[in-house]
Amino acid sequence: MASDQSADDVLEIRSGVVVKRAFQDWAAAVGDLNPLYFDADVARSAGHRDVVMPPMFLSQVTSRVRFLAELRPDGIPHSNTFGLPLPERRMAAAEETEFCAALYPGDYLTATRRLAGVEQKHGRSGDFALVTLEIAYHDEAGRQVARTVASIIAR
Amino acid sequence: MTEQRYFDDVETGEVVPPARHIIEPVQMFLFSSATGNAHRIHYDHRWAQSEGYANIVVQGPLQSALMARLLTDWAGPRGRLVRIQVRNQAVAFAGEELVCTAAVVRTYRDGGAALIDLQLAVTRAGAEILMPGTATVSLPCRADDAESEAR
Numbered sequence: 001m002a003s004d005q006s007a008d009d010v011l012e013i014r015s016g017v018v019v020k021r022a023f024q025d026w027a028a029a030v031g032d033l034n035p036l037y038f039d040a041d042v043a044r045s046a047g048h049r050d051v052v053m054p055p056m057f058l059s060q061v062t063s064r065v066r067f068l069a070e071l072r073p074d075g076i077p078h079s080n081t082f083g084l085p086l087p088e089r090r091m092a093a094a095e096e097t098e099f100c101a102a103l104y105p106g107d108y109l110t111a112t113r114r115l116a117g118v119e120q121k122h123g124r125s126g127d128f129a130l131v132t133l134e135i136a137y138h139d140e141a142g143r144q145v146a147r148t149v150a151s152i153i154a155r
Numbered sequence: 156m157t158e159q160r161y162f163d164d165v166e167t168g169e170v171v172p173p174a175r176h177i178i179e180p181v182q183m184f185l186f187s188s189a190t191g192n193a194h195r196i197h198y199d200h201r202w203a204q205s206e207g208y209a210n211i212v213v214q215g216p217l218q219s220a221l222m223a224r225l226l227t228d229w230a231g232p233r234g235r236l237v238r239i240q241v242r243n244q245a246v247a248f249a250g251e252e253l254v255c256t257a258a259v260v261r262t263y264r265d266g267g268a269a270l271i272d273l274q275l276a277v278t279r280a281g282a283e284i285l286m287p288g289t290a291t292v293s294l295p296c297r298a299d300d301a302e303s304e305a306r
Contacts, residue, residue, distance in 0.1 A: 022189075029185035030217065031176075032224040036232060046232035055227075055236045056220045066191045074202065075193035092215055096240035 009114040011133070016062040020105035023057045030054075053103040058137065058146055061103075062111040084118065086129060086154040093130065093151040101145045108140045116149065128155035159231035162262065162269035162294040171229045171257040171273070173281075176221055178213045180249050186217045210248035218247065218277050218286050225255040226273065226292055233295045237270065241288035245279075252280045257290070268293045 027037045035042040036052045043051050053061075070077045076090070103109070116132040130151055137146040180198070187197050195202040196212045203211045219241045226236055247253055254277070261272040275288035 026186075026189040026220075029182065029189040030220040030224060031182065032220065032227075034224070034227060042232065054220075054223075056216070056223045056239075059216075060190060063191060066193055071193055073195075074206075075195040092243055094240070094242040095219070096238070098238045099236055102235070 009116075010112060011115055012113045013110060014062040014064065014113075015108065015110045018053050018061055018103050018105055018107040018109065020051060022060065023053045023105075024051075026057050026060060027054050030056075048102060048104070050104045050106075053105070053107075055097075055099045058097065058099070058103075059111075059135075059148070061109050062137075084115075084131065086131065090152055090154045093153045095148060095150045097146060097148040099146050101139075101143070103139075103145060107145075109145065110138050112136045112138070123155075126155060128153050159233055160229060160294055161300075162271070162296045163298075165259055165262055165271055165294065167259055167262060169259040171225060171259075173257075174221065174225045174228075174255045176253045176255070177251070178217065178247070178249060178253060180211065183211065183213060183217070183249060186214055190214070190216060208246065208248070210250070213247040213249065213251075213253070215243045215286070218253065219288075221253065222255050222257075222275055222277055222286065222288065223290075225257055226275075226290055229257070230292050230294060235293045236290065237268075237293050238291040239275075239288065240290070241275065241286050243285075244287060245283060245285045247277075247279060247285050253285070254278045254281045260289075269296050270294075 024038060032054060036046060037054050038051060040051050072078055114134045116134045119130045121128050121130050130153060132149065132151045135148040136144060139145050183197055192214060196206055196208060197214055198211060200211055222241060223236055223239055256278065257273045257275050259271055260274050263270055271292045271294060273290045275290055276284050277286035278284050
């Protein structure tokens with residue numbers, strides 16, 4: 001990924017702390033009772049310093065509080081248009097994440113969301129916009145710990 | 156999670172034993188709660204029908220989490236999910252059987268890492284592909300263990 005993107009591409013910067021109880025609630029909801037997520041002794045014997053955050057929990061670390069007043073009748077936030085004039089109906093199309101390091105309770109992450117592209121497409125059920133976002137996650141020391149490229153269909 | 160898997164023992168073409176899941180509304184509620192997801196198609200049957208769905212829709216991130224779980228269970232405690240890519244091709248409904256599948260397409264070393272590339276799919280009862288994908292997992296090598304024991 002090019003590192004020379006201008007600051008203009010940045011849509012949003014959010015930060016958050018890895019919370020053990022929050023990722024354990026998530027793992028329990030998935031039904032993923034991996035002892036690395038729940039048992040610090042097991043995690044330490046596998047070389048970790050504490051219980052490990054489930055990798056797929058990543059986007060939750062920096063997610064925003066959902067305020068009722070922000071939600072449309074279908075439960076999706078009004079504001080979720082990335083500053084673009086997008087149609088109402090949006091769905092996740094694809095997502096790729098690289099995990100560079102294990103993350104632990106107390107880790108402080110910053111997520112920088114950039115617009116990577118918007119394409120107008122013609123599909124069987126009409127025209128739509130394909131929006132591609134890149135989210136870079138850094139820890140407190142400024143090291144990149146993960147990176148996501150996500151595409152969203154808006155129609 | 157089961158026992159440790161080693162890079163040395165994995166071959167291209169190897170199929171990861173699939174995992175079967177039936178996602179019921181109670182689990183969907185817990186997952187929406189854990190992810191702050193208020194999207195109504197995941198809990199309001201009539202609303203889902205008004206958007207053209209036959210039943211409430213299983214969350215895409217729950218499917219990809221189940222897919223990742225297959226890989227981390229297979230890899231064992233010292234394996235690590237390095238990369239995962241998934242595409243939402245079709246939706247799953249509450250009560251349907253989902254099957255998570257993965258097969259090894261490449262084994263290689265990159266710097267100090269011993270890596271496995273896999274082809275993934277979440278299917279509806281082993282038939283229609285709902286979520287295709289790819290992933291990379293790193294595994295320990297038996298030689299690394301022998302070295303650390305010698306020290």
